[in-house]
Amino acid sequence: MPPINFNDIEVLLPLIILVIWACLLLLVDLFIPKKHKWLTALLAAFGLALTLGFTLSQLGSESNGFCATGKPSICMVVLDGFSVLVNALLLLTGLLGVALAYGYLKRMGIERGEYYTLMLFSISGMMLMAQASDLIIVFLALELLSLPLYVLSAFARSNSDSQEAGLKYFLLGAFSSGFILYGIALVYGATGSTSLSQIFEIASVGTSSLLLTIGAALILVGLGFKVAAVPFHMWTPDVYQGAPTPVTAFMTAGAKIAGFAALLRVFGSAFPNLSEDITPILWALSAATMIVGNLLAIAQTNIKRMLAYSSIAHTGYILMAFVPYGNPEVAPVSIAAGLFYLFAYTITNFGAWGVVIALEQKESKGLQISDYAGLRRKYPVLAGAMTVFMFSLIGFPPTLGMVGKFYLFRAVLSGGYTGLAIIGVVTSLVSAFYYLRVVVNMYMFAGEPKTDNEFWLRFTIAGAALVTVVFSLVPQGLFAWASRAVLKLF
């Protein structure tokens, strides 16, 4: 075993800090009395902020870590602009997740310190996913991010829905992990390596083998499951509805970001030569996801379920960005657009879930869309923020969602996938129906919604609404960052 050098540590420094922090938090939490669990939340948030600081300090640096002896190109993990951007986004997700969870857990009587620790572990997995440059690490990261999520889904132990969600997620997650593992095995069989750069080198020599293609496809299936692409999405509505709402909010954003990061990492660095075979599959997955997600969302009356289908639909939109991944001319812009969309979706999504959390009552009350009636009269700011989020999810100006969709459709069109763009536009149009129904309920019907005054929740909602609007007016900086981050990958 080669000695671990300092450079290896440096590459994974934020991740290592986060893991250590999470372990310490697990211990410290034991000594925090039940009344003062806010301290745990605060410490978790502090750990995330600290890690975020270290992550951002890595901006601009690029190196590989844990490389094979004498072969500096074969490495386990990588640090580059892309990983920094994705990690920053993930840590932001974590911070938002803590902010949403704190009041909710107390209100629902499920306040336990492990919640935050599990979240930190899950984020570590996600970050590792973004930095992985070896299929084995990808798999490890996937499991590291998934297992805490299974537990978190079942966190409301007294609630049978939550238990069911956890178990279902676990079973199906295991099922899909099997596919990934099988895919990795086939790829190894075809190329004799699990290193992404090695696979690329070997695959680019000679003709592509069916074994390799099928292996890649199976990995795609597994990642497709994580990001909830149709037809691997069936778990999503049940799990998202059953899990405690802050967990759902965290999952919709965090797991999605990590899944897409892995998708990009694996397919962008290892399988660009297979694009001829993979692109049609991505095309079909994207189209099916957009259509099914949006159409089924229409029928929902429960807001969590509706947002779950909405989350599926948005997976479809983001997948659009990956369709031209093998075309080096279009891919950078397209992937950058996808990253931007992920950011837009994360912010908007957290805002929307924040409003859901604000209105949720014990025993899953206050979750029907009809429960939003009269919100404008009683809580105009909350209703205004929700309107902003709904508009952003539709892709209506002046919101981040609109800018994201604009970049996305532009990239897809420049890649020549006009049909996909049309499906995207038409399904967005369809989506207006169910998003606006919430707005209509809030503004035009009378009702008596109830919510408690929780500072951090309100703060998150207001902040998200503000960012959704303000950044839509000055999106260039972010997009430029995303473009810079992905440029090195192609």
Added chain:
Amino acid sequence: MLFSEATTTSFFSLAPWLVFAPVIGLLINIIIGGRFSEKLIGAVASVASGATFIVSLLLAYSVWVGHGQGESIFLAEWIHVGSLSLDWTFRVDSLSTTMMLVVSGVGTLIHIYAIGYMHEDVRFKNDPSRFRRFFVFLNLFIAAMMILVSGDSYLMLFVGWEGVGLCSFLLIGFWFEMDTLARPSWANSNAAKKAFIVNRIGDLGFLIAGFLMFWYLGSLQFDEVFAAAPELADTQPGIIIAITLFLLVGVAGKSAQIPLFVWLPDAMAGPTPVSALIHAATMVTAGVYLIARSAPLYNLVEGAQSVVVIVGAATALFAATIAVGQYDIKKVLAYSTISQLGFMVAAVGMGAYVAGIFHLVTHAFFKALLFLSAGSVILGLERGHHLLAHAHNGGAADHDDEEEVRRTEPAEVFDPGDMRNMGGIRKTMPVTFWLYMIGSLALVGIIPFAGFWSKDEILLDASLKYPAVYWLLSTAAFFTAFYMGRQIWMVFFGTARHEAAANAQESPKIMTVPLMVLAGLSILGGLLNLPFKGFHNLGHWLEFTLGEVELLGLDPTVAGLSTLLALAAIFISWLLYGRVTLKQADRDPLKKPLGFVFTGMENKWFVDEAYKAMIVDRYTDVCRFLADVIDSRFWHDWFHEKLIVGTYNWFSNTGLNYYADQKIIDAFANGLGRTTKYLSASVRRIQNGFVRSYALSVFLGVVLILGYLILK
């Protein structure tokens, strides 16, 4: 020298704050004003306006220090399309700073006055929540007006022009659902709409002028337009004439000249501070400013100048005659404003830009004073009226209970603005009386009040250039003195013709103190530009912008004659209205000697009726024609029903329906329906909550993908 240069440059860069300051003020009031007390709301708005005044002062100082050297302050890029390139640029020179000082100075005084006025007004009207809205609008107006006077291009000027138009609309219709009698009525909103729509006509003229400028002169920026104009005047003078005349249409709309003046009298429906600020002192003078600003264009075409002079002079006389026959205290002032605007337009039309701007400034002082004093009178009567209503109900003990006052609103119709209800107010409201006297003397043009000097300069210019116009204007000045005399006698002298007038109460200090400042300005305003050598301050000041101007001395004949006319008119008005004590039911003493002529004056020469018969009704006819004949009979009945539906029916009845519809389309639609049903059923079968079916779905997906890869 070095120091002054340094300060100069730094002050010029303050120009954008002309607009920012009021905008910040209104934003504060919009966002957190809901928690403020009325005093604080008013203070915020007044401070914002006052800040604008201070910035204006600093800018004017910078221009003065720089020996009239103005500057254009770039703020942001705006439009860069094709050959059109315009920016948000503020033009600071002696002309624009003069306007800024008037607008922000008078504006600030009116803001302060309005704190007192609106405090009572919103209570008489029973909706205190609108207090804040009023000051937001007022600040918005200041911002828009500042854009108007400081814009460096016709388009930026137009933005301000439309902005003030919007504020005018909002403020005329401030009590949009009730009239002055606190009863439901749409009169105020109709007045607002009238003002807005009439101004649209004028604005269309402005727009066309702008299009012509861009098309023929290639720019809308002032200096570029003026630089390119002389060449065009040589080759195609008609275009310049068209531009200037279309601009005149815009001026006629905004500055209430013939034929578009009809909106201004109705605009008095707005609260009195609005009448003073927007519809007397500032916004309506925008047209005068526009012509003065466009002086390099007008100077090129004498024909257009003559038209401007004729329009102005005719308006001056025409409106003055109408003012004689009015009974509403504010209506008299409104027609007086139109008349005085006519004086200004005539002056700038003659090329006497200094005289026009001079009169604009002094008029802003004394007309604001008059309007605000009139507002004080009206509120005084309202106070008296409410006191009476209260006393009649024997509730004198709980005097402060406003609910009580409201509930005991008498059924009797009482108009606190009707001069026939007034009389003898000199005794009950002495402060207001003296202020009103000062304003009136300034307006009438009695030496040494401000109006004398400015009006005399216009008359002198006219006597030298357009003798006929001189006589028109002199006649108008005579009428001016007469209607003001009539008003003074009717309102302040004699005996009270209504209980409310007898019980009128003086206004609080917050209203009277700003009036005293305005009164001081009305007395001393003449010092700006005395017709003696070495005292042409305004003339020299504006020379920086307008170029060489003619500086006239005092002509004893002109000055003597106008003073004589004014004194004669006041004397006649005393004979008719002051000597005898009028009763409420009395007919106007003029009615008998003048007969139908006075009926014409009373009814504004039936201009509104004529417009209704000539334009509004014709327009309605056209609309009705379009609705009944074109849309209903032709489009719906014939084209739609007969042609389209008929043809369609014909097609369907020839068996096409059977083949096309039943065999093909129905089959397809049914098939589609069946497929959808089948699909949704299968989806529902899968989305059943069982993990095994979910796994099956994943598995099927895998099979599909692998199948594709293998079979491809």
